[in-house]
Amino acid sequence: MLAATRQAGRLVSCPSNSLRLRRELQSRNFSTTRHARRDASFSKKNSHSDAKRPLIRRELSRPKQKFSDVLRENLESLRSELKTTPIGQKLDSEGSFRETWKLFTNNIFNPGDKDSTQPLVAARRKDHQALRDSWFERGANGLIDRIKYAFYNHVTSARFTPSDIRNQKALADLRYPTEWYPATRTVHRTIHLHVGPTNSGKTYHALQRLEQAKTGVYAGPLRLLAHEVYTRLNAKGKECMLVTGEEKRAPNDSLTSDLTSCTVEMMPLNKDVDVAVIDEIQMIGNAERGWAWTQAVLGVKAREVHLCGETRTVPLIRELCASIGEKLVVHEYERLSPLQMADKSLQGNLKKLRKGDCIVSFSVMGIHALRKQIEQTTGRKVATVYGSLPPETRAQQARLFNDPDNDYDFLVASDAIGMGLNLSIKRVIFESSSKFDGFRQRSLAVPDIKQIAGRAGRYKSAYQANKAAEEAAAQSLAEAKGESEPGKEHITEAPAVILQSMEASAEASSVIAAPAETIESQPNLESSSQAADAGKEPSKPEDSTLGLVTTLEDFDFPVIAKAMKEEPEPIRSAGLFPPAPILERFASYFPPGTPFSYILMRLHELSQMHSRFHLCGLRDQLWIADLIEPVQGLTTTDRNILCACPASKSDKELISRLMPAFARCIEQQSGGALYDIAEMPLEVLELDMSPSRDYLRQLEQLHKAIVAYLWLSYRFAGIFSTRPLAFHVKGLVEERIETVLHQFSFTENQRRKIKAAREKSLMEDFRRELMLEDEKEESKTSAFLAQQTSVTAGGDEFAGETDLEIMDPAERLASEDVATMQEQTMGSDVAEDVPPKAGSDEQTSPTDSTDVPEIDVIRSNTSEVDEVNLAHDIATTDGSKRKE
Known part of the structure; x- marks a missing residue:
């Protein structure tokens, strides 16, 4: 048996010490998982007949590609x-x-x-x-x-002449983003920062203020949460609009409303409101979506701005408020119920599931595979929740799980539960500690693990939570996030005048030492029963419900356990993305015919910014820019909008045809009806439904094409004019997808292949890292934040809420292999294969970083990019914005 030991940050394996892996455990967010997986691999024999040695040694025996x-x-x-x-x-x-x-x-x-x-x-x-x-x-x-x-x-x-270069650098100076919103700077604002762990009540107070306000706006990270807020406010008789990148809903068919619930990219910056609530403020540090939170914080014209999120945002928000001379009030909260790590994993045994358990998976296929296997193993029913489910279906599934008096004992959900849903979860079980991020398999980051795990141990019982869901008109919005306790308050007064000298030294320091006066107070709490009777926030009960966290498999357990003990590092910088006017002027310094993708990258290369900000990276925008480059007659703004359209390389063949077709419609100012676009694969609707992966893939592609069309229909309403038809088709596709997924059969052989494919993906990363060490060339991987926020960085999705894909690459590869095998054996399963443990890690893989809501049932890299540069222009013309 091959031994593996750790020595001073190294993993030393093999008796001969032929393999030495020198790795900083904290240098990347995926190192921890790989260490754990390697340890497990060294002590576990591979079950395949042709692989008697551990996976790591087998991989390393292959020639290394330089x-x-x-x-x-x-x-x-x-x-x-x-x-x-x-x-x-x-x-x-x-x-x-x-x-x-x-x-x-x-x-x-x-x-x-x-x-x-x-x-x-x-x-x-x-x-x-x-x-x-x-x-x-x-x-x-x-x-x-x-x-x-x-x-x-x-x-x-x-x-380029020297003058051109000087002008380019001057336009790429992004050190003072507060100056991008001059109208907001004339408003006397008070910033309220509500911080604390999950299930602590931080969102409750902010939403209470929103309900009391005459005008206001809620901005959340998911369409799912925006829809939740929209539904709750209207149920209380407060007319509220829903605005996302692909949908607009207004009460009573009115065109305007005093209250708005939107995704954060869609935050209205030109509208005066009394109260603005910006949820999950820690996302301001995200490598690719952070710009949307920065835009909302700096640009919203509200007299009260309530920010809700994690404690690690406090230093950065203090700094931002001091730089613009605005008052900051910090509210701190404590968790209402205890949370702890279980003693061990479920060891792959689904019979160990208990009522109230939630298993977190990272793909639609993984979720449905687990659902079916759990139902077969336990004989009990399983509810499923993920963002792309239609809102009515999602609410029904939540009610079924919350109700203790039926057979729906378990929940299988995406990591969207980490952002807050009305679910009474007793124990959170991670199916895997890694997920596919669009480029490769990566470990879940510590903040993500803690946020998902924190949903265990709801303050309310399952019965109370179910009653609350059914009586939406009497329940506050924040209970959808399981938060309801007041806490400490700190009032920080920043100087009324912006500290210009500090701004001038922006490049030298990332901390603003603003003078501040802090007052701590502990408000009196009403009793739990009195608060409940009065319709107010209940206080913490004496008999709290304990929340438990564990994993499905043993090899993921140490990764999650370690993360639960760690404290995430403070967020040091806020995301930025250059506004449209800067991009347009910047493009004017390039000769005609210069590729737009080069202009985008050049702007990112030359950009300068204060150390409290980082530039959000580009992802599929460069690829889309090259796809539409041959189309003449497009303005810089047109190209910028098209590059932000929800499309990804995961559907390379489809998008390679579709995006140029969309661009030609814009160029010709016609031909944008859904049925006039020949590249739109509407013929899928004429096929007979069948539980085959090929049919499922075709439905997935059509759905993504419709989502892109809807997104563009709000930006170019006069061209893409058949929006109602597109919504109808989208609904038909979603129904078929759900039907097909429920009819699927998932074999043990498939799950084993999925696991092997995912491990292979992890090993490719591992081999690449070893190659870098062997060549003895230094990499910039120690500067993780800089890499994650550069133009070449990976990350979750440029400015976008990424929906679950039906199958991630590992599942798709395994499915193709199994399909081939089934054809060769006339559809029969391979009996001689030894199945792995039930419910094992092989079923998942992901692509969902912040699962999405109601609109997409399978979008891998769609995102609603409501960029800073579109926030002002596009919203006022076609009435909607960009990616989530």
Whole structure:
């Protein structure tokens, strides 16, 4: 048996010490899981007949592919593609493409001596390191984007005059984002920061103030939460509008309303309101969506701004408030019920499930696979909740789970429960400690683990929670998030005048030492029964419900247990994204025919900002920009909007046809009816329903195409004019998807293959890291935040709430293998295969970082990007904004 031990931050394995893995445990958010998985792999024999050795040793026995080989392969594959771009065609017509390409590749492979002080050599080495970092963080997709940028920069930069470069750098100065909202700076605002753990009551008070206000707005991270708030306020007789990137709802068909519930990207910045509530404020530090929270905090014109989230946001929010001279009141809360880690995992045994358990999975397929297996194993019914379910279905499933007097004892849900739902969960069980982030399998971050786990041990009993859900008109909105206790208050008074000297030294310090006066007070609490009778917030009961946290499998248990003991690091910076006016002026300094993707990356490269901010990364925008590049007649604003459309490389073939078709409709200002777009795969609706993965995949693609169409219909309403028809088709597709998923059969053989595929994905990361160590080339991985927020970074989804995909790559690969095998055996299962433990890790894999609500049933990388640059322009023209 191969032994594995830890020594001073290293993992040393094999008796001969032939493998030494030197890794900082905290250098990346996925290291912890890989350590645990490696330990498990060393002590566990592989069950397959052709693999008698541990997975790690088997992987390491394969030849290692060097970065230079990877780079050479991608350069060769990109050469013909770049030659067909407008800029490549121009070079080819001049007869200089071949010479230009030769010089470009030579500079990449021979960047020069690392000790050289020559600026040109230093720039080449910096570009070479950027290519390595892109590949390490985002794999092939990141490397391809970076190669394109490097080529465009090689061709274009020689044409810039010194004056052009100075103007570009001046426009890329993003150090003072508070100046982007001059109208808001004239409003005397008070910022209330409600902080505490889950189930502590921090959202309750903020929503109480919203209900009391004449005008107000709620902004949450999910369409799911925005819809919840919209429903509750209207149930209380307070007319409220729902605004998301793909949908608008108004009470009584009115065009306006004094109250609005929206996703945070859709926060109205030009509307004066009394109270604004911005939920999950810790998302301000997100590598790709953080800009939306920064925009909302700095730009909303509300006299009272209530921010709700984690305690680790306090230093940053203090800093922001001090920089704009606004009063900050900090409210601290404690958890209403205790929470603790269980002694051990379920060891893959679904018979150990207890009433009130919630298993968290990370894909639609994984959720339904678990549901079916649990029902077969226990004989009890299982409720399912994930964001893309229609709101009515989701509410019904929640009620079934909350009601103690029926057979729905268990819940299988996505990680959307971490953002807050009205669910009475006794124990949270993680099916896996890692998830697919769009690029690779990564460990769940500590804050995400704690937020999901914190949903265990609801303050109310299951019966009370169910009654509360049924009596929405009498219940406050915040109870949907399980929060209801007052706590300490700290009042921090920032100076009335912005500290200009501190702003001037922005690049030197990330902390504003604003003078402050702090007052602590503990409000008196009413008794629990009196508060409940009065319809007010109940106080903490003496007999609290204990919340438990565990995992389905043993190898995930130490990862979750370790995370539960850790405290997340404070959030040090807020996300930014350049507004549209800056982008448009910036683009004017480039010659005609310059690729828009290059302009986007160039702006990110040159951007300057205060150390309390970070630039949110681009994801699929660069790819979309290249897809629509051949379409002439589009303005910079048109291209910017199209690049923010919810589309991803996970559906490369579909989107490669669809996005240029959308762009041509905008160019021609016609042909945007749903039935006029030939690339829209509406023919799927004519097929007979069948529980096959091929049919399910076609439904998934049609759904994503409809979501993109709806999103564009709010930006170009006069062109994409058949919105009602699109909503109808979307509903039909969602019904079929749910029907097919319920009819699916999930075999043990499939689950084993899914697990193997996911482990293989983890091992690819592992091998890449070993390659970097072997080549002894330093990587920037120690600067994790900088990498995560750079233009080449990975992360959850640019500015977007990512919905669950039906199958993540591991599940899709396993499904294809099984389908082939079933064809060869005439549909029979392979009896000789030894099945793994029930409910094992093999069923999942993910793609959902912040699961979505009602609109999409299977969108992998859709996101509603309501960018800063569209917040002012687009909302006033077509009436909606961008991604979640």
